[in-house]
Amino acid sequence: MASAFERIAEIIAENSEVKRDAITPDSHVINDLGIDSLDFLDIVFAIDKAFGIKVPVESWTQEVNAGTAPPEKYFVMKNLATRVEELVAAKAG
Amino acid sequence: MLLEYFSMIDRVMSLGPETITAVSKVPESSPVFEGHFPGHPLVPGVLLIETMAQASGYLLLSRIDFARMPFLASVKEAKLRSFVAPLAELTIEATLVHDGSGYAVTSARIMAEGKRICDAELTFRIMDFPDPGLEEAMRTRAAQIGLTPS
Numbered sequence: 001m002a003s004a005f006e007r008i009a010e011i012i013a014e015n016s017e018v019k020r021d022a023i024t025p026d027s028h029v030i031n032d033l034g035i036d037s038l039d040f041l042d043i044v045f046a047i048d049k050a051f052g053i054k055v056p057v058e059s060w061t062q063e064v065n066a067g068t069a070p071p072e073k074y075f076v077m078k079n080l081a082t083r084v085e086e087l088v089a090a091k092a093g
Numbered sequence: 094m095l096l097e098y099f100s101m102i103d104r105v106m107s108l109g110p111e112t113i114t115a116v117s118k119v120p121e122s123s124p125v126f127e128g129h130f131p132g133h134p135l136v137p138g139v140l141l142i143e144t145m146a147q148a149s150g151y152l153l154l155s156r157i158d159f160a161r162m163p164f165l166a167s168v169k170e171a172k173l174r175s176f177v178a179p180l181a182e183l184t185i186e187a188t189l190v191h192d193g194s195g196y197a198v199t200s201a202r203i204m205a206e207g208k209r210i211c212d213a214e215l216t217f218r219i220m221d222f223p224d225p226g227l228e229e230a231m232r233t234r235a236a237q238i239g240l241t242p243s
Contacts, residue, residue: 042167042216045196045198045216058195059194
């Protein structure tokens with residue numbers, strides 16, 4: 001089974017104009033890959049479906065905007081993959 | 094249905110946690126028909142999509158008890174299958190596909206006389222009401238069309 005990072009990278013390539021080989025573990029989804037908010041919506045929907053979870057984008061964004069979490073925690077690819085794996089594990093109980 | 098006022102839903106017929114069915118009757122005349130098209134009035138496809146979006150929007154508003162406002166963000170797989178002329182009686186159905194964080198996806202379609210008119214997958218951003226007047230207007234309009242929890 002593909003890693004969360006690999007699957008998320010595929011999803012981003014499928015739902016935006018970003019080429020798969022441009023996506024690395026250190027890519028910032030917005031700053032480096034240039035994903036706009038509408039493409040990000042499609043990407044989150046695809047991640048939700050692919051992993052059977054509900055990515056809490058709103059609370060993540062609130063944390064970042066409030067300064068209680070750095071953007072990198074959620075929006076750098078390797079960290080995003082880790083967050084998704086945590087959500088999958090939490091759902092599995 | 095008042096096309097020029099974007100008042101697309103006449104009546105909610107049924108409402109469940111994840112589905113809504115509404116009806117609308119296309120008016121006999123409208124300024125919209127003066128341009129679309131002269132001598133051959135047809136409901137513009139974009140207004141059929143708007144009709145599906147409004148039905149979906151009322152479903153989403155109901156689910157969150159009007160706490161926030163769904164704004165149409167994307168339209169996918171839209172198929173406009175049949176023309177819609179004045180006096181057509183439309184049945185609009187919308188079903189929740191996914192309830193995400195700050196967004197929702199619905200699948201919607203319009204039927205008339207048992208025939209598929211159009212269908213699409215719609216994505217909405219769910220945002221705070223930008224103005225209290227909009228929330229009040231949405232609640233008022235919802236009550237007018239009979240939007241009540243089942």
